[in-house]
Amino acid sequence: MIDRTEMVQQLRERLDNLLERAEVIEDDLRHPLDADWSEQAVDLADDEALEGVDETLRAEIQQVRYALAQIENDTYGTCAQCGNAISAERLKARPIATRCIDCAA
Incomplete structure (x- = not known):
């Protein structure tokens, strides 16, 4: 059994x-480009990598908010595919x- 208060925290x-x-x-992505062309190339490459990281973070933010909403409306821990309970071990490992592990496989 999952301690929902602990999970919310x-x-x-x-x-x-x-x-x-x-x-x-x-904040890093908002910085102005350097006047030097070679520095601009490096900055643009760095920005591209940062944008990828930002997308990944934004996706996880959305997932965490969804999990919190599920806890609030008492559907947390129910498999979205089959409707069975998601094991406490799985939720502890991946909140x-x-x-469920069967549907995720």
Whole structure:
């Protein structure tokens, strides 16, 4: 059995961390380009990598918010595919899981 209070706390801490990291990346992406062409090329390559990381963070932020909403409306821990319960072990390992281990395979 999952302690929902503990899970909410864990998910909120994760959400805060993700939001903070996303904000740092967005700040980095807003920087003006250097006047030097070779530096601009390096900056643009770095920005492309940061955009990929930002997309990944944004996707996880959405998943964490969805998990918190599921807890709030009492559907957390129910497989979105088959409707069976998601094991406590799976939820502890992956709190944002929306499918049981069988459906996720």
